[in-house]
Amino acid sequence: MVIIEKAPAKINLGLDIAGKCSDGYHKLSMVMVSIDLNDYVTVEACSEDVIKIVSDNNMMPLNKRNDVYKAAYLIKERYSIRSGVSIFLEKRIPVCAGLGGGSSDAAATIRALNKLWQLEMSQEEMIEIGFTIGSDVPYCLKAGCSLISGKGEQVECLNAKVSSWVVLVKPDFGISTRTVFQEIDCDTISRVNIEALKDAILADDYESMIAHMGNSLEDVTIARKPFIRKIKDRMVKCGADVALMTGSGPTVFALCKTEKKADRIVNSMKGFCKEVYKVRIL
Incomplete structure (x- = not known):
């Protein structure tokens, strides 16, 4: 079998x-x-x-x-x-x-x-x-x-469906999750309102969802790898609805409501990083 x-x-x-x-x-x-x-x-x-x-x-x-x-x-x-x-x-x-x-x-x-x-x-x-x-x-x-x-x-x-195009950009370096967590200072780390994000998703409110998206680990990882900030800024400049690091990084993703906008970001990022993917949220 x-x-x-x-x-x-x-x-x-x-x-x-x-x-x-x-x-x-x-x-x-x-x-x-x-x-x-x-x-x-x-x-x-x-x-x-x-x-x-x-x-x-x-x-x-x-x-x-x-x-x-x-x-x-x-x-x-x-x-x-x-x-x-x-x-x-x-x-x-x-x-x-x-x-x-x-x-x-x-x-x-x-x-x-x-x-x-x-x-x-x-x-x-x-x-x-x-x-x-x-x-x-x-x-x-x-x-x-x-x-x-x-x-x-x-x-x-969550009984919700998030519909969006996703552009992923993976820079040519990796990040150790363990070392990122070792550097966390719980007193100063940025916070994300997950309850508000959850409510926005359940309400199918896309604008509210992107407004409440965030990643507490971004500051820690970007302090080690400032290039991640450049990826985020370039994606937003190209028209991304939102750009955010996923997990402990280093991959950054952009959400786009239209495929046309996603294609524009893909074309811009391909000359910036080798690993660029256009996918959908399942």
């Missing part, structure tokens, strides 16, 4: 750091949406009791440092699976970009192995496994337009 799962990228319409927990983790409040830029995870049973990972992207570690490997290992251990699995990871989402590629790959692997090994895991069980891998994995298991809180494990699907 061969199982293929799609792993969509995500963007943060809002990301607020609400404080810090006693265990060192940060309290998050976020609104995320899935976009139609996808990796694909293909799993197939193999005779050896091993986890084999192959990818078409030579930047990916294919060992226990890979989130796909972690997902397979945790499931094998939890359910005492004594058969092996071969996993092919087709990468289309940029790596270390703030687009949740690794987390989405892990979520797709959990879904695929649940089917391959006929485990009948509940969504709560899958989320429990996913959260041990990364804070974005629980969201990626549900996807869509969602409100995320806690340390990332609390996911509330």
Whole structure:
């Protein structure tokens, strides 16, 4: 049996750091949406009791440092699976970009192995496994337009449809999420009104939505990589309805109500950065 799962990228319409927990983790409040830029995870049973990972992207570690490997290992251990699995990871989402590629790959692997090994895991069980891998994995298991809180494990699907073209620009450097979070000062970091953003989305009020979008991590990441600010400014100058960094960066996205406007931004940004994508919110 061969199982293929799609792993969509995500963007943060809002990301607020609400404080810090006693265990060192940060309290998050976020609104995320899935976009139609996808990796694909293909799993197939193999005779050896091993986890084999192959990818078409030579930047990916294919060992226990890979989130796909972690997902397979945790499931094998939890359910005492004594058969092996071969996993092919087709990468289309940029790596270390703030687009949740690794987390989405892990979520797709959990879904695929649940089917391959006929485990009948509940969504709560899958989320429990996913959260041990990364804070974005629980969201990626549900996807869509969602409100995320806690340390990332609390996911509330919003009964709303956000319709927009999205232009993604990924500069030619990556950002370590861990190091960004280490530099956060909860007393001075900029805040985002996630509740107002949620209300605007539920009311299908596009103008109010873009007015309340924001990312608490922008100041931290832009202080390290000022080029991100140049990308944002250029996108706005080209007519973007809003331009915002997603996650801990460095990818910046622009929202556009019309494809014509999105095409204009794409044409302008292609001479500025190599990795430019035009996609839709799913």
